[in-house]
Amino acid sequence: MTASEVRPADEPFDALLFLSFGGPDKPEDVRPFLENVTRGRGVPPERLDDVVQHYLHFGGVSPINRLNLDMIGALRGELDGRGRSALPIYFGNRNWHPLAADTVSSMVEDGHRRILVFPTSAWGGYSGCRQYHEDIAGAIADAGVGRDVVLRKLPQFCDEPEFRGAVADAVREGLNRFPDGPPPRLVFTAHSIPESADRAAGPAADGGRLYSRQVSDASAAVAGLVGVTEFDVVWQSRSGPPQIPWLAPDICDHLRALSSHGVSRVVVCPVGFVSDHLEVVWDLDTEGAELAAELGIEYVRVPTVGTSARFVSLVADIVERYADGGGDITAMGCGDDGRICRPDCCVPVKRPARSG
Numbered sequence: 001m002t003a004s005e006v007r008p009a010d011e012p013f014d015a016l017l018f019l020s021f022g023g024p025d026k027p028e029d030v031r032p033f034l035e036n037v038t039r040g041r042g043v044p045p046e047r048l049d050d051v052v053q054h055y056l057h058f059g060g061v062s063p064i065n066r067l068n069l070d071m072i073g074a075l076r077g078e079l080d081g082r083g084r085s086a087l088p089i090y091f092g093n094r095n096w097h098p099l100a101a102d103t104v105s106s107m108v109e110d111g112h113r114r115i116l117v118f119p120t121s122a123w124g125g126y127s128g129c130r131q132y133h134e135d136i137a138g139a140i141a142d143a144g145v146g147r148d149v150v151l152r153k154l155p156q157f158c159d160e161p162e163f164r165g166a167v168a169d170a171v172r173e174g175l176n177r178f179p180d181g182p183p184p185r186l187v188f189t190a191h192s193i194p195e196s197a198d199r200a201a202g203p204a205a206d207g208g209r210l211y212s213r214q215v216s217d218a219s220a221a222v223a224g225l226v227g228v229t230e231f232d233v234v235w236q237s238r239s240g241p242p243q244i245p246w247l248a249p250d251i252c253d254h255l256r257a258l259s260s261h262g263v264s265r266v267v268v269c270p271v272g273f274v275s276d277h278l279e280v281v282w283d284l285d286t287e288g289a290e291l292a293a294e295l296g297i298e299y300v301r302v303p304t305v306g307t308s309a310r311f312v313s314l315v316a317d318i319v320e321r322y323a324d325g326g327g328d329i330t331a332m333g334c335g336d337d338g339r340i341c342r343p344d345c346c347v348p349v350k351r352p353a354r355s356g
């Protein structure tokens with residue numbers, strides 16, 4: 001073996017950026033937050049007006065920031081317990097404060113130069129992976145950090161056995177809520193994306209559809225772990241104009257279809273999300289639950305992995321794999337300073353121009 005074949009381990013990392021989506025903390029934040037999310041993305045104004053109401057229904061406060069801080073607290077405890085108290089955790093977001101660029105500025109001011117980034121999405125695809133790379137690149141540019149700073153995004157974790165195990169633990173509890181009588185139908189749900197975005201998801205050479213394949217594979221694996229052979233994978237929270245196809249069926253259409261087939265018990269698992277944020281408490285606990293009640297369906301929504309010991313331990317495992325400079329930097333979704341992991345991977349699809 002020649003020297004060039006042996007890749008020396010990189011330098012260790014000195015801080016962790018917990019990077020998420022962001023959400024409003026008060027009613028006045030709702031509009032500007034939504035403008036950040038949807039800038040240039042062709043979301044119809046009527047849809048935005050609806051979504052404003054979803055946030056206002058909860059007092060204009062998204063649960064997501066508190067949930068992320070809870071996860072960070074749990075991860076802090078886990079890393080401390082593993083002798084990693086010297087690795088500070090910072091919090092930054094794509095769409096709302098604390099914004100990633102501000103957090104990265106503070107990290108650099110505090111003397112950090114080698115930064116691991118844990119994104120709160122398990123998945124590939126533009127919204128779940130590549131856009132987090134863009135957030136990192138944007139933060140580097142906005143914070144004006146020097147070339148001596150490295151931000152390494154940790155890989156997608158949807159294939160991790162412990163992710164699937166943590167989801168399965170929650171599903172098992174949900175199924176146990178129906179000890180007797182007809183077994184409930186198990187339904188997995190994830191955020192819908194445009195069909196065109198799904199076709200573009202993953203390395204071009206793999207033929208696309210990485211996101212929907214990952215969600216389906218993870219769902220099948222979880223179903224296997226809980227011993228269920230018949231289950232459904234459906235989508236939620238679509239936001240595009242109606243003429244543009246998004247991944248379907250929608251959870252609500254699916255509940256109607258199940259009801260018409262005589263299904264009267266449903267366990268819904270939001271496998272697509274890691275915390276019980278607004279897309280979960282509105283789309284599933286409010287809209288979905290109300291529709292189920294109308295249809296006479298007994299409906300249980302299982303919790304996301306959130307601060308479960310098993311998930312927090314997995315996040316700590318992933319961090320530790322990379323913290324000392326090791327780890328597989330060719331893993332899907334891993335990349336430095338906003339560089340994507342494969343050529344032509346999750347290329348953003350050109351959005352239709354907004355009418356008017």
Ligand SMILES: CC1=C(CCC(=O)O)c2cc3nc(cc4[nH]c(cc5[nH]c(cc1n2)c(C)c5CCC(=O)O)c(CCC(=O)O)c4C)C(CCC(=O)O)=C3C
Pocket residue numbers: 021022023024034037038041043047048051062063064120121122123125127128191192193194237238239240272273277278279
């Ligand atoms: C794949 C995916 C994930 C999972 C991966 C990940 O977790 O990153 C995710 C997560 C989330 N999505 C969220 C909220 C929103 N998503 C929107 C819009 C969109 N999401 C998309 C995709 C995804 N989104 C897409 C293709 C759009 C259309 C516009 C665009 O092409 O970008 C809009 C705009 C209004 C509307 O809903 O129409 C909002 C408010 C919140 C925060 C909830 C809270 O505040 O608690 C979270 C965690």
Ligand SMILES: [Fe+2]
Pocket residue numbers: 191
């Ligand atoms: Fe979203």
